[in-house]
Amino acid sequence: MKKLPATYRSFIETYPEIARAYQSLGEAIHQQGPLTERERRLVKLALAVGSQQEGAVHSQTRKGMDHGLTAEEMHQVVLLGMTTLGFPRTIAALTWVDDLLEPEASPKDPTADEPEQF
Known part of the structure; x- marks a missing residue:
C-alpha cells in the first residue's frame, strides 16, 4: 500500500481510538453483502465521484489501484x-483520477504535441 496522505496520518496519530473504530466499521461494512472486493472498489469510486470530493476520489483511486x-x-x-453529473463535473473527476494514475495509463491529450494556435 502506498503512503497515506499526511492529513490522514495526523488524524490517526491524534485520535488512534477513533481511527481504529472507523477502520473496524469500514471492514464490517465491506464484509456485509454479496459484492466482491473489485465491485466494492468500483462502487466506492463512483460514490466519491458522485459526491464531487477530490480527496475521496484520490483515496478511492489509490485503493482501486492497490486492488x-x-x-x-x-x-x-x-x-x-x-x-x-454533467460534463464539467465529469472532467473534474477524470483529472482527480488521473492525478494518481501512472502517466502512461492516462489518456493522452490530443493537443499536447500541437503548436499553440494564436
Whole structure:
C-alpha cells in the first residue's frame, strides 16, 4: 500500500481510538453483502465521484489501484456519471483520477504535441 496522505496520518496519530473504530466499521461494512472486493472498489469510486470530493476520489483511486483496478475501469466509472453529473463535473473527476494514475495509463491529450494556435 502506498503512503497515506499526511492529513490522514495526523488524524490517526491524534485520535488512534477513533481511527481504529472507523477502520473496524469500514471492514464490517465491506464484509456485509454479496459484492466482491473489485465491485466494492468500483462502487466506492463512483460514490466519491458522485459526491464531487477530490480527496475521496484520490483515496478511492489509490485503493482501486492497490486492488488491481485498471485505468480503463476507473475512467469508465467516471464517464458513466456524465449524464447524471454533467460534463464539467465529469472532467473534474477524470483529472482527480488521473492525478494518481501512472502517466502512461492516462489518456493522452490530443493537443499536447500541437503548436499553440494564436
